[in-house]
Amino acid sequence: MLPLLSRTEIAGIAAGRIAFDALLGAYIRRRLLCRFAPLASAAEARGLEAALRRGAWPHGPPLLNPDPAAVSAGAS
Structure with missing residues (x-):
């Protein structure tokens, strides 16, 4: 900024x-x-976060705090 x-x-x-x-x-x-998504449990929230960090959405992994394995896979 x-x-x-x-x-x-x-x-x-x-x-x-x-x-x-x-x-x-x-x-x-x-x-x-x-954006936010109300979820039933902390475990469900952690699972959704992990999936998003792996790139489980049309835009790929996030720029901030992606799963390192997802970034490595995308670079190859």
Whole structure:
């Protein structure tokens, strides 16, 4: 996120005049998408997370925290 900020904004963050958390929150709300799925148990949630990390969706494994085996398989 820092490369997107102006020198003035970075200086304001360093001086405590600008809250970085507020800027980050605004960035997330404007540019990112979050989804959730209510599940019956923690075990079911862990299973779904593992499947998604392996790439069990049309877009392949996630960019953040993919299963290392899924990344290796995709590179070959």
